[in-house]
Amino acid sequence: MPTSRALIAGAAGASALNAVTYLDMVVRARPASSTAEDSAGRLAELAHVDLGDARTATNRRSGLGPLLGYVTSVAAAVGYVAAGGRRLPLGVSTLALTGLAMIGSNGPLTLLRVTDPRTWSATDWVADLVPHLAYGAVTAVTLRALR
Numbered sequence: 013m014p015t016s017r018a019l020i021a022g023a024a025g026a027s028a029l030n031a032v033t034y035l036d037m038v039v040r041a042r043p044a045s046s047t048a049e050d051s052a053g054r055l056a057e058l059a060h061v062d063l064g065d066a067r068t069a070t071n072r073r074s075g076l077g078p079l080l081g082y083v084t085s086v087a088a089a090v091g092y093v094a095a096g097g098r099r100l101p102l103g104v105s106t107l108a109l110t111g112l113a114m115i116g117s118n119g120p121l122t123l124l125r126v127t128d129p130r131t132w133s134a135t136d137w138v139a140d141l142v143p144h145l146a147y148g149a150v151t152a153v154t155l156r157a158l159r
Contacts, residue, residue: 015090017158022089025109025151026082032143047126048077054124055080081117088112089151098155105155110148114140 037044052073056063063069092098092109100108118140121127132140 015093017155018089018093019086020158021093021151021154022086023082024154025089025113025147026085028150029081029085029113029143029147030078032146036139036143047121048081049073050077050126051121051124052076052080054126058124084116085113085147085151088116088147089155092151093155098159102152102156105152106145106148108148109151110141110144113147113151114144117144 036042050073053063053069056069056073056076063072088109092105092112097105097108118127118129122129129137
C-alpha cells in the first residue's frame with residue numbers, strides 16, 4: 013500500500029530532520045527555535061481555539077509545534093508518492109522531498125507571519141536547509157527500501 017509506505021518514510025525523514033537539528037543545537041550551542049510553537053499558537057488563534065490559561069497554552073503549543081512538524085513531514089512524503097515521484101533516481105527524489113518539506117514548513121510559517129525568509133542570513137538558510145536535506149535523503153532511501 014503506497015500510502016502506508018509514505019507514512020513510514022515521512023516519519024523516518026522527520027526523525028532524521030530532528031536528529032540533525034538537535035546536533036546543530038549541540039555543535040553551535042544555539043537555543044531551540046520557537047517557530048513551531050509560534051505557528052501552533054497562531055493557528056489556534058486564527059481558528060479561535062482557546063488553548064487555556066497562559067501556562068496551559070504554553071505547554072500545549074510546546075506539544076502542538078512538533079506535531080505540526082511530523083504532519084508536514086508525512087504530508088510531504090504522501091504528496092510525493094501520490095505524484096508518482098517514488099520512481100525517480102535517488103538524488104532527484106532527495107532534492108524533490110527536501111524542497112517539498114521546506115515549502116511545506118516555511119510556506120505556512122511565512123503566511124502566518126511567524127518568519128520571513130527574505131530576512132534570513134546565509135547561516136539561517138544553511139541551518140534550515142541541512143536538516144531538510146537529511147529529511148529528503150532519509151525519506152527517499154526509506155521509500156526505495158520499502159518499494
